[in-house]
Amino acid sequence: MRKKPFIVDYLYKNSLDQTIELWLPIPDGLAHASLKPSQLHRLPTGENLGYFILHKNDTLHFQYTREWYTSEGETIPLSKEEEEYYLRDTILSPVNKETLDLARDITIGINSKREQAKAIFRYIVTNYKYKYPPKSRGVKSFLRFKNGDCAEFSFLFSSLCRSLGIPTRTLFGSWSFGKMNGHAWNEIYLEDEGWIAVDVSMANLRKHNILRFLYSDLRTMWWGKYFGKTEGQRVVFSRDSEIELMPAYGDSKGRSIAIEPLQINDRDFYWGQESLKGAAPYLQPAYVKIDTQNLLPSTSIDVENLLGTWKVKETGWRGFLAQSKKYLAVIALTTMGINYIYSNDYLEFLFKFSFVALFTCFVLRRERAFLFSIFLVIMTLSLLSTISELL
Structure with missing residues (x-):
């Protein structure tokens, strides 16, 4: 097996009649980059966040290689600041009385942090259904509707584990094949093991829909094995949700009908026009700011304007x-x-x-x-x- 069997290719072209601001975690080992960031900031997750200003027709193009994903070997003790960061209360993964009560109910009589996390993993796999796209994003909505996609499964797992004092992060990335093939999963930190991978949504699909990946390029596993490991065929873009954007993200004063809102906890959220208290909901792999007040009436905004495009090739x-x-x-x-x-x-x-x-x-x-x-x-x-x- 080669050490670096995946090539990741990311492209964002500003096709709008205005200047675009874009935030993007800078991957290590860049083989090609068409633009340099205007600013670079170190994130609490350990990644470097690049800030780009793209004028009309500017193109940002990244290409780099990645090894098979693994969380093994990351056993460096967390600092107090890191621990607090991965236990924090957020909009998408809240830590509150409701989540604490549910987490305690799930883990009655279990004292080990690892076994508590495993009990939460099994509970979510058993009691929730996979649905794409979800009606609304965030744990509040997921608890209500009992269905969602990989992000919602991951948000709830983070929320319940954090409620019990287990440092947890939601990873956003892509499968290692195809175009715009995004995925989200988790890592939990255990003192004697370091960061270990947990993929609740894949476990759910393997348990309840075993034929879904019959002809896929993905090496699937028995559902229970997704606690502690993965098949490795994935690439990480960012290592948590709701990462603060620097320089500060200034929400647009108006909202454009050219961008259909998504729902976050049953509230309209306009991607590319606003933030979650200064943070991007998630970086997969980028977040943009579009000045909707200066959009021409005939302007059409598509996914490429909001995210760019990426493809990963083995x-x-x-x-x-x-x-x-x-x-x-x-x-x-x-x-x-x-x-x-x-x-x-x-x-x-x-x-x-x-x-x-x-x-x-x-x-x-x-x-x-x-x-x-x-x-x-x-x-x-x-x-x-x-x-x-x-x-």
Whole structure:
């Protein structure tokens, strides 16, 4: 396995008739950057927050490589300030009487911080449903509707763990394949282990919707294993929600109908026009400020204007196998369909051989390896039978 098997490519082009302000955590090991930040600030999370001013048609382009994600090895003791930061009360992940009472109910009779966090993990996985997009963001809404996406699962886990004094952070990033393939999960800090990964939403999907990732490029695990580890196929953009923006974010005085609001705790929130008490709800990977008072009436604001675009690509032999899967699936299904209409021994050989190669790619990439190993054996035997008939 290569040490750095992922290439991350981020692009933001200012296509509006105005100057845009943009905040973005600066990744380590940049291979390419088209612009330098106007200001750079050190965050409590340990990351450097870049502040950019983009004039009309300016383009910000980052490219860098990343290793497989792991939280292992980060056992440096937290300072008092860091501990307080990862126990703080926020809008999206509140720490209050309601969350404390719920956390205590979930962990009755459990004294170990690790086992308390694990009990909370199992409770959320069992009692909430995955839904994208959610009706409203934030723990208050999640507790009410009992459904949400990866961010809501992560916000609630942070909220309940923090209520019991367990330092917790919500990570925002992307899966290591595809375009704009965002994801959120958690890390908790345990004194004897350091930061460990917890992915509540993936555990929920694996427990309740086991076929969801059948043809995915993702190496999935048994749902219970998502407490303490992950499959590694993910990239981190920022290491918590509600990170204070520096220089200070000045909320727009008006609100533009060109940007449809999202709901945060049942309240309209205008992304790119306001902040959460000076903080971005989350950096995935950037947050912008658009002067809505100077927008032309015909201006249309899309996701690229609010977030930019990113794509992550696997490299090396794993990347080659991922690409091969796509072509092999097309060849296998096409030739199988043609053979169904016009039965032909050579077409039968081709589609079976394509399926054997396709299932081999899954096994080599360790994606549902047990299941696809069974498919591989069955199809290989069928292929050998076809070959014997051709000879």
